[in-house]
Amino acid sequence: MGKATDKPSPADIITHTIIDKLEAGVRPWVKPWRPGLGGRPLRATGDPYRGINCFWLWLCAEGAGFNSRTWMTYKQAQALGGQVREGERSQIAIFYKSYSKTVESAVTGDTTDEMRRVLRSYAVFNCDQIDGLSAEYYPSRMSVVPPADQLPARAQAFIDGLPIKVDQRGDRAFYDRIADSITMPPVDLFSTRAHFAATLAHEAGHATGHPDRLNREFGKKFGDHAYAFEELVAEMTSALLGADLGLPTSHIDGHAAYIGSWLKVLRKDSRAIMTAAAKAEAAAAYLLRATGLGGSAEAEDKIREAA
Structure with a gap:
């Protein structure tokens, strides 16, 4: 049997999607919202996403035609009384997990603890994919400019x-x-x-x-x-x-x-x-x-x- 293909990393998924857009002459950060989306993507808590998550979720929302700015996990939706509709596809959001690793010097043999960061992802759904949430999660369209x-x-x-x-x-x-x-x-x-x-x-x-x-x-x-x-x-x-x-x-x-x-x-x-x-x-x-x-x-x- 052939060797299984490695699963693409979150960085690969995001980068390859953005490359596809750039090759098509589309820059995801230019006019990244339509009337209704307003500003940055939001977490279930109302806090704005930052860094690459902001640009990535803008791109996902634009491609799917979502009007809501808010994204949340399946469990968060349930905790708020909502239910992700059957068949809806999640998107990834990323975060860095920090951990300590003991490293031994090849010269002295001494060990030191070094802090490392590894990229991780989790699945989120836009509120337009979720039924039963309160009204503030489903904004009406508005003029941005x-x-x-x-x-x-x-x-x-x-x-x-x-x-x-x-x-x-x-x-x-x-x-x-x-x-x-x-x-x-x-x-x-x-x-x-x-x-x-x-x-x-x-x-x-x-x-x-x-x-x-x-x-x-x-x-x-x-x-x-x-x-x-x-x-x-x-x-x-x-x-x-x-x-x-x-x-x-x-x-x-x-x-x-x-x-x-x-x-x-x-x-x-x-x-x-x-x-x-x-x-x-x-x-x-x-x-x-x-x-x-x-x-x-x-x-x-x-x-x-x-x-």
Whole structure:
């Protein structure tokens, strides 16, 4: 008998699905919701998912046409009085399990305890797959993008509180790492104020990599694709901020040229997308705390350590 095929890891499942989308010209973090989905995916507790789980469950919800933001396990659904419908298929959510391993030195023979992390997954269902839950788990459709002449309060507070120099001039949006400043086209060149704010969030994502902030720089691991990988982190940061601030992510159409580089990286390293998502989560957390919109230094430190 032939050798059984190894079961794909959670990282492989997520990465291969995202590669398929990228090859089709679709970036899962661009406009990752339809009216009704609103912001980040939520756990049964109401807490938002973070990191790669956020992007993965957005992708799953979009593909299945789910309207609810909330995902839960079979047991959680039952505990809340619900029942997963027969035949419904679960999706995975991931987490890292930490454990201690005793390692012996090949030179001295001494032993030390080292902390290790292993990737694990569990099965979750969207509330649209579950009958009998209370009404708040089944939201009605709503408009996500605000009118052109105003911004959601949190988005305006984000712009007002951004602790990075922003100059409005010219017709290009970019972050200058040496000058540590963002250049934006004037707001009246954008189709809506929401698109101006979303583009600013993208450039602010780049700014978090400055040595005085998160000191993010990709080296040999991503090789010649380091610049494109940084662009991926900024895109994903903008998508997370968009969900938290009520902004669109359809403004990122000008970065399709990076898709080829991303595909090469993801094909070579199935955990690269996890790295990008973790770095984006850390960047978003930094910016939200810096603008006074949530989080604490302690919580931010934990996110940064996980990244």
